[in-house]
Amino acid sequence: MELIELFCIICFTALCTAIDESGIPKPAIKLNTAWSQVFYTERVELSCTVEGSSEWNITWFRDSKEIQADHVVLSTDGTTLSIPAASVVDAGKYMCEGQHKNRTLTPYKSDELTLKVDEIPVPSVALQTPWSAFFTSESVELKCSMEDSPDLWTYTWYRGGVSLGSEGSDLTISQVRPEHAGQYTCTGQLKGRPVKSEHSKAQSLEVKEIPVPSVALQTPWSPVFTSESVELKCSMEDSPDLWTYTWYRGGQEVVQEAAVSFGSEGSVLTISQVRPEHAGQYTCTGQLKGRPVKSEPSKPQSLEVKEIPVPLVALQTPWPDVFPSEKAEMNCKMQDSPDDWTYTWYRGGQKMAVQEPGVSFGSDGSQLVISSARQEHEGEYNCTGQLKGRAPVTSEHSKPLSLSVYDKKPTPELIQDPGHRKMYAKESIKFSCKVSASSGWEFHWFKDSAKLPNQGENYTIPSASYVNAGAHRCRATRGQEPPFTTDSNTITINVEERPRATVTLLTGWSEVFSADRLDLKCEVHGSEDTWNYTWFGGSEQSPLSFNAKHPVMSKDVNQSHYSCMGNRSSRPLYSQRSEPFKTTNLLLKRRVLLSISGCLFFGIIAVFIGCIVMRITRKPVTSEDKPEEVNLFLTRAELQASDVAPCPLAEYVSDEEKPALTKDAEDIDPVCHESTPLPLSFSEVEAETSETNGGLKSFKY
Structure with a gap:
């Protein structure tokens, strides 16, 4: 019994809650669409129902103002309100009011239903990599997303306004090529709803060919000599800081060792003391930092390494022995590129003073001139070379050159052949001028005080005549400005006519x-x-x-x-012809x-x-007539x-x-x-x- 009473109490309480104080049912408003967030242009449907009776007239209100039928579409019984294309004006607080058709009852309003109409969002395209420029063969990933509820949307991709036919928020190009470059956009489509967004802002995609690095010799000279320091640089024209570099010599990778070091992400190769084995063809490749992009090898840069040459000392005067007061000149030169060197002279292993009396040097030290030879100038001369502007490059000593200095001047010997002092006309006379010491002599001939045409070491009179009679002598000279001279003895001859x-x-x-x-x-x-x-x-x-x-x-x-x-x-051997x-x-x-x-x-x-x-x-005649x-x-x-x-x-x-x-x-x-x-x-x-x-x-x- 008690249980029955309790059940009756519960049913009575429930009935009392369904009927207001006046006993009139309350309208119920609800959103018939399956989503609560409505976007522009989307269709919206609201319904208003009064439980327990269908004899009610429904009036719709938005923001406490009655909604006119010309703005919306109402069903026949007014219980359904449809908005064909929602806009910003359709947003607000909706409620409905029920008026009984047959009875005069106080209208009763439903609870408020807030309708929010949002603008269709515009998606955004973003590169998933921190770089915007890509190199061929790289992988590219772009993402299209909505800020609000991105999972409710599907996406379509465009390049240059042309649809790519791909859907999904992510666009991936596994091996990008130059034709993939362009302006990328996307649009969003609400899943199951006819809501499509505008195009996103364009995302530029730049595709480049992988650059080829270049190698340059940083030292301003080539070739280089052993013990010199050499620096080579590998660089990219575009964004060199994005790359790391690997060096090769003759196709083999160069590794760091005692004399070889790398700097600036490997872009600089330094050889502190170059050796002949460092010579060769150097190339490099670039590797993009954090990216699997590797360049082709650069063009080769030749590195020529030479042993430091040894200079050669040579006499400018063609004789290795000189006489007192005679001029001597010698030259120190490198056979290859002599103008790049300066020279230092040594005599007897001792470095010669720059201001030594009687000795002068050329501007680069290559020439040594002894203007007037003396005994102390005798000895062995050699030299060394130093590369201009390259202090560590100094050659070894040249082979020595010996210079002899005589103690006195030579006297030429004048010899006559035949040796007769009385010569006959048309006889041949040969004079010889002999200098027993040294070489390189030039000879000059004189008769009395007149100079004869030069005929070298020998002077021949093929057919003597009276004009050839007189005192004959010779002079030996060598060198120039002024020449070194010495005179011979004198031979006087007479020339007679033959019988x-x-x-x-x-x-x-x-x-x-x-x-x-x-x-x-x-x-x-x-x-x-x-x-x-x-x-x-x-x-x-x-x-x-x-x-x-x-x-x-x-x-x-x-x-x-x-x-x-x-x-x-006997002389004369023959006479004149009759x-x-x-x-x-x-x-x-x-x-x-x-x-x-x-x-x-x-x-x-x-x-x-x-x-x-x-x-x-x-x-016969008579005697008188006969003549005598x-x-x-x-x-x-x-x-x-x-x-x-x-x-x-x-x-x-x-x-x-x-x-x-x-x-x-x-x-x-x-x-x-x-x-x-x-x-x-x-x-x-x-x-x-x-x-x-x-x-x-x-x-x-």
């Missing part, structure tokens, strides 16, 4: 007409020595004979000129005289015969007795004008004897010579 050979005719006049040859004789006058003789004919240079006498046959008409010369074994002896006139006159003699002979015979004929045939006979032909006795009788042969043969014989000329024998010599003065007869097969000359008159 001349002469030709005489040995054949007498009577023999000219009776003999068939002429005999010529060669003599050298003014000398009592014994001579040998050589005969020459015409223009022929070949000897005809070698006797003192030479016969000329009458048949040798081709030989018109004969000359001779003497020779012997003047040519001309046999042309003599042979011509011989023929002419023979012709005239024949004519006279036959003429006398003809006259004699005519006289006989006349004696026989003439009539004249004897046309004188006897020899009469001719000898006559003082005016000429020698017709002599007058005809001679071409000289003879003075008329007078009685005072008693010392002249007027008689023409056979032994009377013929005069030897002939006038020139023009002769043209021509060669014959026998080599003789013919005369043409």
